[in-house]
Amino acid sequence: xxxxxxKDLSAWYGRAQxxxxxxxDVSNSEVVVLLGRNGAGKTTTLKALMNMxxxxxxxxxxxxxxxxxxxxxxxxxxxxxxxxxxxxIFKQLTVMENLYVGQQARREGAPYWTVDRLFxxxxxxxxxxxxLGGLMSGGEQQMLSLARTLMGNPRLVLLDEPSExxxxxxxxxxxxxLKAMKGEGLAILLSEQNLSFAQAVADRAYVxxxxxxxxxxxxxxxxxxxxxxxxxxxx
Numbered sequence: 001x002x003x004x005x006x007k008d009l010s011a012w013y014g015r016a017q018x019x020x021x022x023x024x025d026v027s028n029s030e031v032v033v034l035l036g037r038n039g040a041g042k043t044t045t046l047k048a049l050m051n052m053x054x055x056x057x058x059x060x061x062x063x064x065x066x067x068x069x070x071x072x073x074x075x076x077x078x079x080x081x082x083x084x085x086x087x088x089i090f091k092q093l094t095v096m097e098n099l100y101v102g103q104q105a106r107r108e109g110a111p112y113w114t115v116d117r118l119f120x121x122x123x124x125x126x127x128x129x130x131x132l133g134g135l136m137s138g139g140e141q142q143m144l145s146l147a148r149t150l151m152g153n154p155r156l157v158l159l160d161e162p163s164e165x166x167x168x169x170x171x172x173x174x175x176x177x178l179k180a181m182k183g184e185g186l187a188i189l190l191s192e193q194n195l196s197f198a199q200a201v202a203d204r205a206y207v208x209x210x211x212x213x214x215x216x217x218x219x220x221x222x223x224x225x226x227x228x229x230x231x232x233x234x235x
Contacts, residue, residue: 003027003187004049004080004156007059011041011048011211018044019211021058026156026189031182033202034191035222035233041211042191043085046158050075050082063155079107081154085161087145091134095125095144098133102148110155111184118147121180124173139170146177150186157181159190163197175200195233199223207232 004026011019019041026032034042048056050072060067062080076082090098099115106112119126122143128136133144142162149157162178163171171194178188178201192198198205198219205222207215209232215222222228 002063003030004189005059005061006049009045009048009058009060010056011044011053012055013044013053017211018053019048022208022211022213023216024189024206026187028155028187029182029185030204031178031188031190031202032204032206033198033219034189034206034208035193035195035198036191036208037193037233039210040208042208043160044211045208046082046160046189046191049080049158076152076154077104079110079153079155081149081152081157083146083149083157083159083162085164087138087141089133089136089141089144089148091132093133094130095133095136096129098144098148099151102151104152107153107155110153111150111181111186112153113150115151118150121177122147122173139166139174142166142170142174143177150181154186156187156189159188161191161193163192163194171197195229 006024009019009022010017022045034045036042044053047053049060051067051070052072062078067075090101124140125143125147133141162174175197182188202219205219206213207228214232215228
């Protein structure tokens, strides 16, 4: 199977087990969302895929290659991009400088991103090419973090809470950007709490609660399952 395959993923921080045998699959050109409340294990799932959690077990394969014991930098060079919730842009660098920091060579079988193409998807960034990252709003920094990751020409992007704390107009722009990215053939696995945002962009959904997988299926199936939404997603 091409894309991402995760089977029986468990993860620990010290003695505390956070994930319990979680299964996730993402195929090429597909948008899949991990849904759940705060503390459900969504961020830990993404970090475990990048080997950024101290102890992890289970099968993790990307494009048929095992990710076990690989450093995060090596995983990124394989074409698996990661956009953390914290954004982590270089605040003392301009938009253009941040983008070129993330640049990698063209990758066979992956969308090819140029600065001009990214500015079509993120027009806000195109209007502030020389602005320092530290002088940008939270939403603009989120867009820059995602655009910088795309400069690495990944096959699949792990995107952590892209709508968190953003103004509604920026959330709409982010949803449009994700749809454009999918249209270019990029696969996306995102963690999210905003159900309406997830519904706008995702093909399939996984619901996670206290580290356990509680639902997997199409988004239509999730929206039709009032019990799952009431039990695991309502505030």
